Amino acid sequence: MINVRYLSHSFGRYWALKNITFSLEKGDFLFLTGPSGAGKTTLMRLLHGSLPLQRGAAAIAGFDLKNLAPRKRYLLRRQVAIVFQDFKILPDRSVWDNVALPLIVRGMVKNQVQKRVRAVLRGLSLDRKSWCLCREISGGEQQRVAVARAVVVNPKVLLADEPTGNLDKKLSVQLMEVFRQFHVHGTTVVFATHNEELIRSQSGAKVLALKDGSIAGANWSLEETGV
Amino acid sequence: MRVFRHLLYQGIVNLGRNKWAQVFTVSAVTFVAFLAGLFLLLLFNFNLAVRSTQDGIQYQVYWQSGYSMDEINSQWNDIRTWEIESIRTYTPDEALQGLVDSMSGDYDPGHLSKNNPLPATAVVEFSLDTEQGEDLAQEILSRLEQLSGVERVSYNPMQMDMARTWLAVTSKVFWPLIAFMFLITGLVVANTLKLNQINRRDEVEILSLVGASSIYIKFPLLITGALQGLIGGVFSVLLLKTVHLLIKDILNFPPIWVSIEFLPPLYTGIFVAALVGVGIMSSFLTGKDQVRQV
Ligand SMILES: Nc1ncnc2c1ncn2[C@@H]1O[C@H](COP(=O)(O)OP(=O)(O)O)[C@@H](O)[C@H]1O
Numbered sequence: 413m414i415n416v417r418y419l420s421h422s423f424g425r426y427w428a429l430k431n432i433t434f435s436l437e438k439g440d441f442l443f444l445t446g447p448s449g450a451g452k453t454t455l456m457r458l459l460h461g462s463l464p465l466q467r468g469a470a471a472i473a474g475f476d477l478k479n480l481a482p483r484k485r486y487l488l489r490r491q492v493a494i495v496f497q498d499f500k501i502l503p504d505r506s507v508w509d510n511v512a513l514p515l516i517v518r519g520m521v522k523n524q525v526q527k528r529v530r531a532v533l534r535g536l537s538l539d540r541k542s543w544c545l546c547r548e549i550s551g552g553e554q555q556r557v558a559v560a561r562a563v564v565v566n567p568k569v570l571l572a573d574e575p576t577g578n579l580d581k582k583l584s585v586q587l588m589e590v591f592r593q594f595h596v597h598g599t600t601v602v603f604a605t606h607n608e609e610l611i612r613s614q615s616g617a618k619v620l621a622l623k624d625g626s627i628a629g630a631n632w633s634l635e636e637t638g639v
Numbered sequence: 640m641r642v643f644r645h646l647l648y649q650g651i652v653n654l655g656r657n658k659w660a661q662v663f664t665v666s667a668v669t670f671v672a673f674l675a676g677l678f679l680l681l682l683f684n685f686n687l688a689v690r691s692t693q694d695g696i697q698y699q700v701y702w703q704s705g706y707s708m709d710e711i712n713s714q715w716n717d718i719r720t721w722e723i724e725s726i727r728t729y730t731p732d733e734a735l736q737g738l739v740d741s742m743s744g745d746y747d748p749g750h751l752s753k754n755n756p757l758p759a760t761a762v763v764e765f766s767l768d769t770e771q772g773e774d775l776a777q778e779i780l781s782r783l784e785q786l787s788g789v790e791r792v793s794y795n796p797m798q799m800d801m802a803r804t805w806l807a808v809t810s811k812v813f814w815p816l817i818a819f820m821f822l823i824t825g826l827v828v829a830n831t832l833k834l835n836q837i838n839r840r841d842e843v844e845i846l847s848l849v850g851a852s853s854i855y856i857k858f859p860l861l862i863t864g865a866l867q868g869l870i871g872g873v874f875s876v877l878l879l880k881t882v883h884l885l886i887k888d889i890l891n892f893p894p895i896w897v898s899i900e901f902l903p904p905l906y907t908g909i910f911v912a913a914l915v916g917v918g919i920m921s922s923f924l925t926g927k928d929q930v931r932q933v
């Protein structure tokens with residue numbers, strides 16, 4: 413589902429990622445850990461097609477990132493959803509509008525949209541905030557809107573960049589449950605966090621630790637998978 | 640089709656977002672377009688005024704006296720098919736009659752009518768316009784001079800010079816000026832709209848991140864741009880019409896008697912369509928940049 417080979421990325425002369433190689437099967441759950449500045453966000457953005465591939469190769473959900481024409485990029489983004497560390501939601505629209513956006517963009521019929529959005533908002537305890545404008549809700553709620561918008565499309569791959577960063581313990585657990593649900597139904601999840609407790613709570617998940625842009629450790633053998 | 644309607648609707652709804660920004664944008668477009676329109680109106684009327692003096696340039700053609708009238712008649716019929724406005728013809732008899740009529744008293748032409756010394760003449764009248772230029776004047780002149788039996792062709796050199804000068808002015812100044820004005824207007828309008836759309840950059844970015852195709856993102860932008868151009872264009876025409884009503888008759892007194900004409904519907908249509916076009920173009924270019932950057 414995800415195959416990354418010798419991936420490096422630089423911002424100017426600074427190498428944010430160096431020679432990253434790993435691969436994930438369909439339905440894997442990966443925790444991406446590492447201190448701030450390790451390169452987690454950069455890796456996520458590369459996998460989502462938001463940064464151009466500079467060195468190495470990467471494939472995700474059947475798309476070869478090296479040869480993906482910009483005008484085909486939206487097809488990748490329909491299979492690979494992302495929760496950004498800084499949310500990237502529309503502050504002047506309601507919670508409902510933000511979560512419905514990816515479905516509307518896909519041309520889904522209205523009552524389907526309603527059904528799905530309602531279910532996802534309930535799952536994330538946002539149903540009572542449906543009609544609030546996003547700039548008027550708390551940071552934790554905004555974060556959950558970002559998560560809701562990603563999971564509402566039932567993606568093949570779910571990339572989540574520190575989605576529990578602004579949440580208290582109870583909400584973190586609830587959010588984890590949402591991710592687990594998707595994982596159980598076959599979604600491949602990449603979850604960036606440095607919350608050790610959260611990682612330990614998910615037995616069977618793969619863990620990849622980054623440090624200064626390089627792989628510092630993994631709880632499975634990176635060599636045996638991939639080509 | 641549902642998606643298409645949704646996108647069309649989005650394009651219209653976009654106008655309602657950020658209301659003050661929209662008001663400023665459309666006002667700026669209206670104002671620039673109004674100035675351009677005013678300029679166009681003045682040029683148009685100036686052109687009309689000058690053109691009215693150059694209508695009816697005349698060549699007077701004199702045949703050799705005694706030349707065969709049958710021959711001359713067939714030449715006259717031929718001339719009628721040329722690109723001219725009118726031809727007035729005088730046979731020697733008619734010329735003589737005219738001469739007699741102009742003399743007071745009852746002068747008897749008697750022997751003159753038997754042995755008429757007057758030549759056949761014709762006054763060929765035509766007008767110059769920009770497309771044909773002065774080639775037409777030259778061509779008509781040489782064709783007239785080459786007719787067999789024609790003795791000489793005379794014309795008023797002052798009038799010809801005036802017409803020629805104006806033709807040169809229109810082709811060298813008038814059209815370039817209009818083209819230049821359209822360019823300036825286009826640039827100003829395009830930049831105004833572009834600034835307006837940069838406000839919506841976040842939205843474009845987010846649409847792209849959640850999987851919208853670039854057509855899906857651009858189409859509402861195009862609609863918004865087209866509407867902004869259209870609204871600005873229509874407002875500026877209304878403003879222009881109001882101003883026209885106010886100034887229409889300021890020159891309409893003796894001895895000038897010029898009433899200022901409004902632009903013909905075709906010009907007005909082209910004017911508004913050009914603004915819509917600029918709106919679409921600028922949105923297209925802005926949208927292209929933005930989608931690429933995400
Ligand atoms: N757009 C950028 N321009 C320059 N440097 C950047 C940019 N994005 C990230 N970096 C740098 O790349 C390194 C990795 O950043 P990031 O991937 O955000 O780390 P993490 O998400 O693990 O905290 C950091 O040192 C950061 O300063």
Ligand SMILES: [Mg+2]
Pocket residue numbers: 449452453454497573
């Ligand atoms: Mg980060």
